[in-house]
Every structure is written in C-alpha cells, then in structure tokens.
Amino acid sequence: MGLFDRLFGRKDKAKEEVPVLEEHHEEQVVEEVAHDIEQHHDEGEVGQDVAELRDETPTEPVVEVVEVKEAISEAGTDISTDLTQDFMSEHKVVEEIATVPVNDVESAYKQSGANEAGLQLEPESEEEKYQRTLKKTRTGFGAKLNEFFANFRSVDEDFFEELEELLITSDVGVQVASHLTEELRYEARLENAKKPETLRRLIIEKLVDIYEKDGRFSEQIAFQDGLTVMLFVGVNGVGKTTSIGKLAYRYKEAGKKVMLVAADTFRAGAVAQLVEWGRRVDVPVVTGPEKSDPASVVFDGMERALAEQVDILLIDTAGRLQNKDNLMAELEKIGRIIKRSLPNAPHETLLALDASTGQNALVQAKEFSKITPLTGLVLTKLDGTARGGVVLAIRQELDIPVKLIGFGEKIDDIGEFHSESFMRGLLEGLV
Structure with a gap:
C-alpha cells in the first residue's frame, strides 16, 4: 500500500456515502423524540430544575462580616494589612487575566504544561506535535489552494501556469512545482477534466507521490550497540x-x-x-x-x-x-x-x-x-x-x-x- 493510500484511503476509492436511515426507522426516531419533549413539558421538568437550583442557593453568608471585622481588630494591623495585600494582589491578577484574550491565555497554559485549573496537562503525543507544528504551513497552503480554485471555472493553460506559481511560492521548490504541473497537464488530458475542482485530490495525490519517491525514506537514526x-x-x-x-x-x-x-x-x-x-x-x-x-x-x-x-x-x-x-x-x-x-x-x-x-x-x-x-x-x-x-x-x-x-x-x-x-x-x- 502506497503512502497516499495509508494517509487518505485508496486513490481509486470514491468518497464514502453517508448511510441513509431507512424511511420507517427515521419516522420512528422522530416520533420518539417528539414524545420525550412532550412528556418533559407536561411534567414541568425544566421549570422544576431551575426552581431546585434556586432553592439550593444560600441566601445568607456563612460568616458574618461583623465577625470578620472584629477578628481583624482584635488581631491588630498585621493581619489587616496582610488581608488587604492579599485582596489587592488577587484583584490585580483578576484584572490582568481579564485583559488577556482567551486564545492567548489558552496558549500560555499549553506552553506552561498546565490547564486553567493549574493541573498538569497530559504530554502531547507526537501526532499532536506534528499537527501543531505544521498548522501555519497547512492553513497557509490550504488558503492559497482554496483561493486558487475559487478563481478558476475551467481547466486551461492559465490554470496550470498559476498553479505552478502557487506551488513555487509555497516553498515546495521549482523542480517539484514544474514536475507536478506537467503531470497534471497529462492527467487532465487523459481524464478530459474540465472543472478545476476535479483536480484538487489529484494535486494532493501527486504531492504525496513526489515525496514518496522510491518508497525508501531512511529516516531512522543509526544507533549502535556501543557508542x-x-x-x-x-x-x-x-x-x-x-x-x-x-x-x-x-x-x-x-x-x-x-x-x-x-x-x-x-x-x-x-x-x-x-x-x-x-x-x-x-x-x-x-x-x-x-x-x-x-x-x-x-x-x-x-x-x-x-x-x-x-x-x-x-x-x-x-x-x-x-x-x-x-x-x-x-x-x-x-x-x-x-x-x-x-x-x-x-x-x-x-x-x-x-x-x-x-x-x-x-x-x-x-x-x-x-x-x-x-x-x-x-x-x-x-x-x-x-x-x-x-x-x-x-x-x-x-x-x-x-x-x-x-x-x-x-x-x-x-x-x-x-x-x-x-x-x-x-x-x-x-x-
């Protein structure tokens, strides 16, 4: 099995059809859902849940504010000062966090290896590291490719020339871009392809084939038994x-x-x-x-x-x-x-x-x-x-x-x- 097949499924395999529910089964599902909604509405379960939450919410503080003030007064200024400093410190932290965009906070937590609760996150798998590392390349190339297909309604010489330019500017190299474009010209004539979108999968397939080359990757480090x-x-x-x-x-x-x-x-x-x-x-x-x-x-x-x-x-x-x-x-x-x-x-x-x-x-x-x-x-x-x-x-x-x-x-x-x-x-x- 080739590299493309292992990554994206067989080359000659059409997109899998989404299974369609049989008519009588679909009707049965709709009836069951409708019945459940009606039953919940009749029993007033939604309103009941809200009411229970309200009943469980305490209406009085556990410790009287006056008791806290008296305790601070009896203990002297040190505790009062410490409490004030702690409050100001926490208040400042809340203010700082509030001004940081959500994405930046999430990114900072990931970089530190902890989540929002301060708990250590699970280490990234190697697959996740590849996904994260190649995000800029993938989204950049994908955006260029999508824009390219949106600008063309037919497969002609301008289509192939601009595709070659797109590949070169995506840093795949002049040799790769020229080789791939020539192969696509041949495939388009062979398949009598008229619409650009029909060549999208073929472009990715050719990129994979170019990388696969002779199938020998020689990527393993040559570790020895001794030094x-x-x-x-x-x-x-x-x-x-x-x-x-x-x-x-x-x-x-x-x-x-x-x-x-x-x-x-x-x-x-x-x-x-x-x-x-x-x-x-x-x-x-x-x-x-x-x-x-x-x-x-x-x-x-x-x-x-x-x-x-x-x-x-x-x-x-x-x-x-x-x-x-x-x-x-x-x-x-x-x-x-x-x-x-x-x-x-x-x-x-x-x-x-x-x-x-x-x-x-x-x-x-x-x-x-x-x-x-x-x-x-x-x-x-x-x-x-x-x-x-x-x-x-x-x-x-x-x-x-x-x-x-x-x-x-x-x-x-x-x-x-x-x-x-x-x-x-x-x-x-x-x-």
Whole structure:
C-alpha cells in the first residue's frame, strides 16, 4: 500500500456515502423524540430544575462580616494589612487575566504544561506535535489552494501556469512545482477534466507521490550497540546548538548516557551556549581552550566517551559556510580523528536547517552536501513558519533524508522525523 493510500484511503476509492436511515426507522426516531419533549413539558421538568437550583442557593453568608471585622481588630494591623495585600494582589491578577484574550491565555497554559485549573496537562503525543507544528504551513497552503480554485471555472493553460506559481511560492521548490504541473497537464488530458475542482485530490495525490519517491525514506537514526557518534553541522543561527541540547535531554530521559563536545571553538558564544545546555540537562560537556584546534577537542571527547562507556556522543561544529575550503578541511580532519578512535564513526553527520528560511535552507543543504557527506537533516523552527513545503523540495532535489524535526521552544520539542506523520500534518483537510 502506497503512502497516499495509508494517509487518505485508496486513490481509486470514491468518497464514502453517508448511510441513509431507512424511511420507517427515521419516522420512528422522530416520533420518539417528539414524545420525550412532550412528556418533559407536561411534567414541568425544566421549570422544576431551575426552581431546585434556586432553592439550593444560600441566601445568607456563612460568616458574618461583623465577625470578620472584629477578628481583624482584635488581631491588630498585621493581619489587616496582610488581608488587604492579599485582596489587592488577587484583584490585580483578576484584572490582568481579564485583559488577556482567551486564545492567548489558552496558549500560555499549553506552553506552561498546565490547564486553567493549574493541573498538569497530559504530554502531547507526537501526532499532536506534528499537527501543531505544521498548522501555519497547512492553513497557509490550504488558503492559497482554496483561493486558487475559487478563481478558476475551467481547466486551461492559465490554470496550470498559476498553479505552478502557487506551488513555487509555497516553498515546495521549482523542480517539484514544474514536475507536478506537467503531470497534471497529462492527467487532465487523459481524464478530459474540465472543472478545476476535479483536480484538487489529484494535486494532493501527486504531492504525496513526489515525496514518496522510491518508497525508501531512511529516516531512522543509526544507533549502535556501543557508542553512537553524531556530528552536527550547519550555519550559525539555525538552531543547531539548541537542537543538540534538546536531543541530549531526550536521550538522557530515555535512559542513555550522553556526552556533548563543543568543537565550535572559534565562536566563544557557541561553547558557552553548549556548556549551559549541558548544565541544564545535567550531561557532561567536553571543551577546549578558546581558539583551540576543533579536532583536538573532538579527540578528547572521543577518548573520554569510550573510557566512560558513553552511549551517545553529540558533537557541535562550526558552520562558516562563507569559507568553504577552510570548513571542508576542518570537517575532514575531525572525521579522521573520530575514525582513529572508532573506525565506523561518525554514525550520523546531520545538517541543521532553519525551515523558516524556505528555499535558502535548500541552498544550504546543497552547499553543505558538497563539503561533507551528510547522512541526514535536522529541520528546526518549523512551528513558527508557513514554509514547511520546503521538505518536499528537499526530498525531490536531494538524496538526503530528514531525520529529526523541531516542534517548538520547549525542552522536549524535538523528535525523530516520520514521513507519514509529516505528510498527514501538512495535507490533512485538503483532500
């Protein structure tokens, strides 16, 4: 069964018809409902319920106000002052909450992991994280697609040209947009499609087929029985170091022994940031003197990880893409040092990409793939952008799988990438 079939049902399957009630059964249901309404009305149950509520409402305070005043007077000013401060504090909180829009309050509660009652919410499932993360992309693409279909009454050349432009501006990439449009032209002629709406499902189907490619996704992290070495590359500011910190937390929570290596020695801020993440998630960080040789820091990290029987070693490196020759030489040297300690390592070389940069992320992936062999991609900041379509472009134009995805700002907002969850989150509601 293909990816589209698993996501949305069989391609050749027509929309399921809504079951129609048999005539005699429908009449019976209507009669039963009418009888119940009439019976409740006759017995005056609605009015009775309201009356009971009124009877149960207390009409007098449990404690007399005079008694409270006397108690405060006897106790002195301290209690009175405390009560006044408490009242003012609570009153201020109520005022502040009243001025916050409902959506913002709900969002704040979700971010804090608590509900309105202050109780801890159930952790988000991975499916829910995909839905939340891809909301901007899904709604943006859906709105564009709906507007596009509303503007056309017939399938002609203008239809296909504007569709191609829409796909390009949705960051699915020029190659994907051109390929899909050409296939749709062929299908429209084959099926003699006259109305644009008949091609809606076919467009989504083609997008899924383009992503499915040969059916091999290679998304799993290559964990080893002993030490697993993961080398991270990427330009500054894409969320590389933050992703490493979150992964350290994720793997430690899974019971793994984790260690970090700060090999971006030419940028002091990068080392400090990784050290702070190590402190935050309580995992050791191997560092070296400022401006020291990155390969020497990696050597120390490898030796220590093997000696201490670490399960997962995460190595942060520099991302100076503007100086490709120096970066290539540096990464090659790091690779040789790693292999000297562990011949089959690194087991993953992962490029961090900022999804919010759209097609620029695709350009970075192409450039880095020329500098060093990449086993996978880490897609960051996807929750804050409508440019999730870049994943389709990456899949079509590069033979590099997305292996990790960032879901947001929280410490556990990172996870393994799953094609089906991603495509469902991206396209659900459009078919």
